[in-house]
Amino acid sequence: MGDMPSEKRPAGPFTPLHFQLVLLRRMADHNPDLVEDARRELGVTLLEMREANKRWQAMLRSPRPRPAASRYRSVLGTPESTRARRIGDLDCEAWQWPLPLWPDLRFEVLVGERGAVWTEWLVRAPGAPSPALRTLDDLTPWSCTIDEAARAFAPARPLQGTAPTRWGLAFTAPDGGGVPRAVTAEFTWGLLQRTATTGTPGQTPSV
Missing domain, CATH: 2.20.25 (N-terminal domain of TfIIb)
Structure with missing residues (x-):
């Protein structure tokens, strides 16, 4: 008789390390280089990051999912x-x-x-300390959170995100030369990912 197929070993507990990989996986769509550096800092492989995200999605889509608050505590x-x-x-x-x-x-x-x-x-x-946000040059990826950008460049208008963990803001900010620009900023898990200048300078862009 041939060897019996080995049973798949159960996955270990889902830890804070795995959760950080879930956050990074979504951010990789906009900033793959930053995510690559962060992944190496954590000492994990690309396959491990993908597997962590797969397990997280399975928890969310389970027929009997755990309540979100309980899941985060777990x-x-x-x-x-x-x-x-x-x-x-x-x-x-x-x-x-x-x-x-x-x-x-x-x-x-x-x-x-x-x-x-x-x-x-x-x-x-x-x-x-909060970052000093005065011009467009200060709005670099991962430099600030959504509430910090909203306060620094008030009034800011929230925009609908492209996924449940993504948000957007529309506001006016000066460029390096002091010229007002209409800006849209995208955030993933509340952290700035990228900005774009659109519309007429000094006017908040429309959706």
Whole structure:
């Protein structure tokens, strides 16, 4: 008789390292070089990054998926901080976790009534200095979060993203010569990925 086929070994636990690979996988669409450097810093292969993303998608699409808030606690552990927050007329909790790849940032989940997750993105860590955002030249990939860009170039108008983890902003910002430009900025998991200048200088571009 020939050798019996070996059973596939069960995958190990999904860890914060795997979750960082999930974040990177989506960012690779816009900044493959930055993602490649980050992947090497984490000491993982391209295949491992793809496998981590595949496992994450399987968790999301499971016939009986775990609630999002519970899933994040399972993967990332107990939040580093939990704070009550009020947005408009609604109350929620902000859960934050550190990620070694971005020591000055935190992964934040806003949890509403009955554990509903409202937002999941990267934000600046408490006490960490925010970047100086004055001109287009300061808006480099991964340089700022979506809330930092919105504050620096107010008023900014939110734009619909091309995927659940992507957001956009439209605003006016001066170029290096001080000339106002209409800008669209794209963010993945709350972190800036790229910008484009469109429309008439000094006017916020239309959707």
